[in-house]
Amino acid sequence: MFGTTVDERRAFAILDRFVDAGGTWIDTANCYSFWADPSGFGGQSETLLGRWLARRPGVRDRVAISTKVGCEPLEAGRFPETAEGLGAQTIKSGIEQSLRRLGTDRVELYWAHKDFRRTPVEETVGAFGELVNAGLVKRLGCSNFAAWRMERSRRAAADAGVVGYTAVQQHHTYLRPRPGTRPTVVHRFGFYEDELRSYVESHDDIAVWAYTPLLSGAYTRADKPLAEEYDHPGTVARLAALDTVAAELGTTRNHVVLAWMTGDRPSVMPIVGPSTVEQLDEAIAAMEVTLTPEQRSLLDSKA
Template sequence: MNPQLALGAMLFGTAQDKRRSFEILDRFVDAGGVWIDTANCYAFWADPTGFGGQSETVLGRWLARRPGVRDRVRISTKVGCEPTEAGRFPETAEGLSAGVIKRGIEGSLRRLGTDHIELYWAHKPDAATPLEETVAAFDELVSAGTVGRLGCSNYPVWQIERARQIARARGGAGFTAVQQHHTYLQPRPATRPLVSHRFGMVTDEVIHYLEHHPDIALWAYTPLLSGRYTRPDRPLPEEYDHRGTARRLATLDEIAAETGTNRNRVVLAWLTGGNPAATPIVGVSTVEQLDEAFAGVSLELSAEQRERLDSAV
């Protein structure tokens, strides 16, 4: 088993057709992969109807056609971002009320063809719903055995802690995983890179919080910047246009040369061996890219190499 890497299934059923999705999923399991990450809203922006559910549907069909494979994988899915009106996101995002969470898990279970989810995420904060209501609704799913663990994505640190305090006071289940955008390069302060939401970046504050709360796992989305580390046709966005980026890329290249690998593999090795260690969520379009990702999380960096990567600023 290799639980260090999560397979991002965001585009299964839209940009990736069923045949290609099944091919990637089969290779993932054959290579020892465990975690598959999706959401009930994936991928509404890629579908003419303007609504999601395609990714979970394809996963459900794959699970149905692979007897016994459900016992070998763990499903991570999310609720909170599905639009309620086509073409109007984020202003009509479903939110995290008790009713939405109940309907959300019922829909996800139906599409996935399963009776439980190992990890269920609040996809993004919902300012319109009291945090107490959201926490209680998630706790009910854990108490019922429908959900194993709870996580939050794109949350500010204060709200993560407040939600956990509410759960503790209730004697219920709280968030034990955080999913944010995390990678080796660092954007300029006060910028929002790529698809990151307002509080979706792993910052020094997030790292500090996780260092003092070792029961919380860190999941990293878009860790390879959608191919920008290695593809000349995909230049880095302007928020990475500063001297620190040049120094960190040069260090990446040094370590890649020393290990006989490339930037992508070194980034994944840096993430999985960090403090705190992260579970990278990697979306791929070919089995070759998936094999590359597994090679990255299997790469061992020396303490000296890691120190050089950390100190390049």
Template sequence: MTENLALGAMLFGTAQDEHRSFEILDRFVDAGGVWIDTANCYAFWADPTGFGGKSEEMIGRWLARRPGVRDRVRISTKVGCEPTEAGRFPETAEGLSAAAVKSGIEDSLRRLGTDHVELCWAHMPDPGTPLEETVGAFGDLVSAGTVGRLGCSNYPVWQVDRARRIARDHGGAGFTAVQQQHTYLQPRPATRPSVSHRFGAVSDEVLHYLEHHPDMELWAYTPLLSGGYTRADKPLPQEYDHPGTVRRLAVLDEIAAETGTNRNRVVLAWLTGGNPAATPIVGVSSVEQLDEAFAGVAMELTGDQRERLDSAV
């Protein structure tokens, strides 16, 4: 069983049809994969209707046609970003009011065809709703048994800590995981990452917080920069255009040559073996890409290799 790798299901039901989605899901489970990550808004930008839900529906159909497989997987979904009007995101995002959280997870469970999910995330901060209301609403999901654990995605560190304190003070369940964009390359200082959320990229402050709160997990989305490490037709985002990237890629290539692998596998090994260790969320379009991801998280770097990777700046 491989618990330190999550399958990203963002494009299931839109860019990836049922045949390809089922093929990837089957291979994931057969290879020992456990976590499937989705969201109620996936993927509204890729669907003609302008609304999400297709990813969860695809997973739900797969679960229904694979008797017994629900007991072998854990589902991670998110609420808060589904637009209430097509073509007007983020200004019409559903948000994280108590009513939105409750209806969001109810709709997710219906699409997934299950009575619970193992992990539910607040997809992005909702400045229009008091944090106390959001925290209480998520805690109610755990109390009701429809959600096992809670996480927050794209949140600033101060808000993560405050939310956890609110939950603790009220005796409710709090966030035990953060999900942000995280990879080996480091963005140029003082640049706004090209991810769509203001606080979406992991910072030193996030890592420092997690190092001192071992009960918190880090999940990393877009860990392979959408093919940017290995594909000439997938240029790196502009925030990585600086001399430090050249030096980091050079060391990455050295380690890949030493291990007989490639950049992607080394990056995944670096993420899963770090402090804090990260769970990469990989979105793949083929079983071959999935097999490579499994090989990457199974790979162990030596102390010397990790030191060389970390010290390249």
């Protein structure tokens, strides 16, 4: 939300604190945050990050940046029906615009933000591969993809002799949604579900990233109720397990969720989106929390 609901002063303070604490990855997207801007279009987050980098000499070499293409609306107020998609020209112009806003000559990771099935995967992976060959992008990833679509894309890239996706970014948290529900906060294929997890486990070259791991504060804040898809008995059992482990460690639900995620096998990188320095500090503190095998077993045993 940098550049929209989080103004420049606060965003710069959060970014400064992140780097001072040893943070190295900053994740954004070309469409952030079209839904929060009166114009109905994105680019605000990348633009703010570009200003921050320009005013912090030397910081660009200390951080890795990932951004995304595919979800910027072509018409204000009409998403997802006018999402830009993953055509070759869209990918090419998308990276050019992102690099200009960020004020940099490359990004360390470029994401296909959302699967776009009207474009042949061969066209999409070919265009992404050209960016890697040109030195504009170091790695590629896909977000909100079904497992079979990721596999088809990786196979198409291999057949074409270009670099394929080596990272996947999905919605993932400790609580599980009620089966059969359409989530209100993620894309249709956005869950890190069992099939995708099995696919990742069988390929040691794929990194897993998780967005909205703390459910926008719902684990700890009374003013942030859980979404409807989490209204089922399994949630009660999982929250009780979280509270048990948090009490044993003298910490918070948020800390336990992040420790559970980063200590998983394969490990999952949680993407936190703090709107204050205090929220960032809480996430940083979670990196000092280590679960015992017994605590992890308790957490994993709840259906």
